[in-house]
Amino acid sequence: MxxxxxxxxxxxxxxxxxxxxxxxxxxxxxxxxxxxxxxxxxxxxxxxxxxxxxxxxxxxxxxxxxxxxxxxxxxxxxxxxxxxxxxxxxxxxxxxxxxxxxxxxxxxxxxxxxxxxxxxxxxxRMKECQINKDNMTATVQTGICFSNLMDLLDEKDLELGCYPTSALTTTLGGWIGTGGTMGIGTVQNGPFLNQMVSMKVVSPTGNLKQYNEKDDFEQFFGSNGIFGIVTEVVLKIFPKSTKTDPIMAGFSSLGDLLKAIQVILSNTNPFVLRFSDKYHEYNCSGLTRHSHYMFLLYNGRNKDLDTDVKEALKLIEQNNGTFLGTKFSHDTWEDYLKHELKIKLETPVQMLQQIYIGFQKTELILNYFEKLIKKNKLNHCFYGLINRDNNVRLCLYTPTDNEYWMHFLSSKAVISRVVKYSYKLGGRIYTYGLQNTIYLHKFEKDKLKKFREKKAEVDPNYILNPLKIVKSKISFFRINMMFELIMFYRRIATKLGLAKEILVLNI
Ligand SMILES: Cc1cc2nc3c(=O)[nH]c(=O)nc-3n(C[C@H](O)[C@H](O)[C@H](O)COP(=O)(O)OP(=O)(O)OC[C@H]3O[C@@H](n4cnc5c(N)ncnc54)[C@H](O)[C@@H]3O)c2cc1C
Known part of the structure; x- marks a missing residue:
């Protein structure tokens, strides 16, 4: 052989x-x-x-x-x-x-x-799970979907420290592959990486390895599986929260919303802190009254739950926000895992880019995004999540329809401009994958070098998830040129009153 x-x-x-x-x-x-x-x-x-x-x-x-x-x-x-x-x-x-x-x-x-x-x-099909209540860990094969694991834990009055909003489908291995940085619970308990006790990984050459240190786990998070297939993890688990208190609040300006986020994070310990604009919330739950929104969830693992809820409500009011009521807040939490998909219901193409950046730069990015959208007569909406380290995951959408090619391509081009601006401000792409690898190659050369050296070392036959991260067939130069040309074309069309507007929400 x-x-x-x-x-x-x-x-x-x-x-x-x-x-x-x-x-x-x-x-x-x-x-x-x-x-x-x-x-x-x-x-x-x-x-x-x-x-x-x-x-x-x-x-x-x-x-x-x-x-x-x-x-x-x-x-x-x-x-x-x-x-x-x-x-x-x-x-x-x-x-x-x-x-x-x-x-x-x-x-x-x-x-x-x-x-x-x-x-x-x-x-x-790799979805076995053993729960150990004595040392509060679960040994789980990584093909299990988060919601199935959560159901198994729930039966024993236990829960996870964090999980993605896509928990209804996402597998543990998939969230490790894409970084597991921000989701539900990460603002309280840190990224999914923090929940690991040990990991088993099959290397690109077919050897099974076990890792027990955080420094070793890190290489697999956000690597898109290019360094090995994670087959099993031992996770920390927690007693189930006896109580959860959601708060949904509306704000009349981005400035008020951002001030409120800062003080709420400094003074309370939420399990979820999500912020969004009216276009996002309109698509999710039909809200139109305020320009911006904040969703908070406090859970029973936080000993000061009631004090924190009172404090958050006070801080919302002090920053000109309005609490939208207990019923609406509970309904929002009930529906939370379906939210991100709901915004696709009415839109043929929900173009999305995710930026990972320091909270202090959020206002600059969002204002720049909005300015470009207005100038080019396109559509937008956003939501963001924040972690304790003050980094945010900004999900920027440009709803469009591929039947209208100029609108479609301009919507892509605008997002690409925002990505370039984010890199200028010290941010980066949240998930690289296939299409976003061009930004890593253009703007993160040191990180790319490390990825490449490691890949060459562990995968000599270059078989595991090729053309992700270490190499790209798409060229940044070509894509950038195309986007800049289309932006130029759209600007002229807008100035001459010829730019077609579609999917306009008059709210
Ligand atoms: C509605 C919705 C909500 C979302 N919410 C969040 C969120 O809150 N936070 C967030 O970070 N993302 C979120 N995402 C993005 C997405 O859910 C994540 O990227 C998720 O981790 C993908 O998991 P998956 O099981 O579908 O993996 P896949 O999409 O199948 O794979 C993802 C990557 O991981 C690799 N991979 C898969 N399994 C393994 C394994 N066992 N070992 C090594 N590599 C592997 C794959 O090759 C691929 O590169 C959301 C997406 C949707 C559609």
Whole structure:
């Protein structure tokens, strides 16, 4: 049995700029799934499975693979154990077949989409869970979906320290892959990384490793699975909060909202702090009265719950905010996990970019975003989350419709301008994935260098999640040029009164 290696990678592996070369031979792919079949691991080659396992929430990969077959998986493997994952990776190394780990596919920016065909490793059958109440940990396979794990914990009056808003679908492995930095509970308990006790990872060469230190866990968070497939984690768990108190408040200006956030965070300990504008809330719950909104949740793990709630209400009032009532606040929390999807109901394309930046820069970014939108007669809305370290995840949307190509492309271009401005102010992209890797390459060269060196070291055959993070087929120069041209075109059209306005919300 001869094991192929990619010579070019070996040659450059020691240099600071390794070359990551892709190979894709259909005969090798066939040999690899024949081997998977012989090993008794479930797999599928049906077109419907290949299509449904190759996209994510952005839809761009679907758009691509209509013409370019390498964005479509050649087959899907369904491991149930660490041993299955090891065998899949070993066979992929033997025949040089690209491997894309996949959770629920609920990420954005093509993070979990294949870029060179090969095998998609669907982790969702790896969902075993053992709860240990004595040492308050749960040992969990990473293909389990957050809400299923939360239900199992709930039965024993336990809960997690944090989880993403996409908990209804997202898997533990997927949230690790995209960083797990901000979601529900992270403002109180820090990122998902802080909840780890230990991790098991199958390396890109097929070796199972166990990690017990935070410094070692870190490399896998936000790496899009390029350094290994995380198969099992031991997590901290907590006694279930006996009480939760949600607060929904409206503000008449961005300035008042931001002042309120600052004092509330300094004086109380919320489990959730989300802020948004009226376009976002209108789409989620029909609100129109205020220009900006804040949602807070206090939970029973906080010993000063009642004092904190009173303090928050006082601070909201002092900053010209209005509490929208207990019933509305509870209804908002009840519906919270569906919110982000609701804003897609009325909009054909809900273009989204996520910026990770210091709270102090939030006002600058949002004002710049709004100015560009107004100037170009486009649509927008946003929401943001904040963590204790004063960093925010700003989710900026430009609702559009791809039937109107100029509106569609301008909406993309505006967001790209905001990304460039954010980098100028010291921010960065929240999730790199496939499409956003260009910004990492352009603006974060030191970080990229480290990613590349590590990748060359751990994945000599460059098989695990290729064309994410370390290499990109898309060029920043080309994309930027296209966006700048379209912005120019849109500006002229706007000045001449020819720019078509669509999906306008008169609220
Ligand atoms: C409605 C909605 C709400 C959201 N809310 C949040 C939020 O609050 N916070 C937030 O951060 N994001 C949020 N997101 C983004 C998204 O949910 C996250 O990116 C999520 O982590 C994706 O998980 P997944 O299981 O769907 O993984 P996938 O989308 O399948 O994969 C994500 C990445 O992880 C890799 N991967 C998957 N499994 C593994 C594994 N076992 N080992 C190694 N790598 C792996 C994949 O290759 C891919 O690069 C939201 C998305 C939606 C649609």
């Amino acid at each position: 001869s094991t192929k290696t990619n010579k070019e990678i070996d040659i450059h592996a020691k240099s600071s700029k390794p070359k990551f070369k892709l190979s894709r031979k259909l005969s090798d792919i066939e040999k690899s799934y024949t081997k998977i079949k012989e090993e008794g691991i479930a797999f599928s080659r049906t077109l419907s499975e290949r299509i449904s396992s190759s996209g994510d929430t952005t839809g761009t990969p679907f758009y691509h693979f209509r013409w370019k077959r390498h964005f479509l998986a050649d087959y899907i493997a369904y491991p149930k154990s660490d041993e299955d994952v090891i065998k899949i990776i070993q066979s992929a190394n033997e025949y040089i077949v690209s491997v894309t780990p996949r959770g629920a596919g609920s990420c954005y920016y093509g993070s979990g989409s294949p870029t060179n065909g090969g095998v998609v490793v669907d982790m969702k």
